[in-house]
Amino acid sequence: MALLLKEFSAKKKEALVFEFLPGKLHALEFEPIIEKLNQKQIILLVQTGGLIIARISEKKVHLFRSGKIIVKGTKTLAEAKKILEKFLEIIN
Numbered sequence: 001m002a003l004l005l006k007e008f009s010a011k012k013k014e015a016l017v018f019e020f021l022p023g024k025l026h027a028l029e030f031e032p033i034i035e036k037l038n039q040k041q042i043i044l045l046v047q048t049g050g051l052i053i054a055r056i057s058e059k060k061v062h063l064f065r066s067g068k069i070i071v072k073g074t075k076t077l078a079e080a081k082k083i084l085e086k087f088l089e090i091i092n
Contacts, residue, residue: 002092003067005085010077018071018080026067033063033091040090054087061087 008020030052037044037054045060046053052063061083062070069087074080 003069003088004092005081005088008069008084010081012077013070016073016075018074018077020069020071020080020084022067024067026065028063028065028067030065036091042090056083056087056090059083063087063091 003022003026007023009023011019011021013019030047030049033052034044034047037052043055044052045055050065054061054063059071059073062072064070069084071080071083074083
């Protein structure tokens with residue numbers, strides 16, 4: 001199942017942290033996502049049953065099994081969306 005940027009609503013959580021909520025909750029299969037990230041040589045900082053944390057362009061991207069995504073390390077929503085877009089291109 002592809003996650004599309006236009007399906008997410010964005011919210012600033014705190015300084016340098018943006019949360020992106022999908023329009024509907026998912027039950028993502030992490031194995032294919034991890035495989036795609038590894039193929040692109042993306043650094044995976046955390047891999048658990050419910051969370052993947054990857055480093056994209058020196059920013060941390062947290063992907064939850066529900067489809068919620070948190071981007072850390074960006075100052076603006078526009079920058080966070082660029083990181084998210086890059087991440088979604090890799091995993092879709």
